Amino acid sequence: MSKKSAKIAALIEACRGQELDAHYLGYFECFNQGLYFEAHDVLEELWLVDRKGPNYSFHKGMIQLAGAFVHLQKNRLKPSAALFKLAQANLQKYPAVHERLDLSVVLQLIEDWVYKLEAANFSSNPLNSTSSPKLYLTGSVKIQ
Template sequence: MTTPEEYDARYLRGILEFNRGEFFEAHEIWEELWRDCPAEPRRFVQGLIQAAVAIYHANRGNRAGCARLYQSARAYMLRYESPYWGLDIGAFWQAMEQCLAPWLATESSWGFATGPTCPLPRIALQPPPTTWPNGPSCDPEPERPMDEPL
């Protein structure tokens, strides 16, 4: 899947939700895709699902759940040559680390809702899709600034 016409609509819908900060919804959409995936991209999609849920857990102050899913998602996705399905995997994990690693490295109990803000990771595809699932004019930008808490 490297041309814009080949992106699965569920992959794109999940990206839209992820970029809007709707991490649980992104996970739900990507699970539908994961169930239908052939073996080769299955772990990649599983990594996306777990990355979304890691941020979801962080938002609720669940450090153990966040850390576990962060590590397994990273391990799944870094097995793939970048870019994969249009995603720069290295850049994505750099953004995930920038966002989550400082929190995971402390003993603080804050979650994103009550603690310091960080730039949330965003997914951008190269090449971009010719059409988003909600139509060609669908704005994949988040509905809130990235430096606001969830």
């Protein structure tokens, strides 16, 4: 086990034994805490195992979404917008609700963040402690 795998295992430990994959749930745990790099890594581990599966583009889009926020945290505004657009293209391939996630909400979130970046001509970072987005699953799945 690599150091990265051990860190991911620790991040998803509380998500084990639930109805959905612990990596998937762990993504939302990390994302909602503003741990976008960790969210990316957690879901990437699942995506790498299932690259030929039906959720390939879905997981890729969610990873790109987290990556876009990593770029914002590092004040890389144009690369962030590019990743938002890639995430949007991947997520649009799925129904409005997929894997208990309302993608219409996620796609609107992406549009809003791209608009904020482009409207300011990439001169102002819209991410701050009060603007950090949260993602929630539908149904009885527990995420923080």
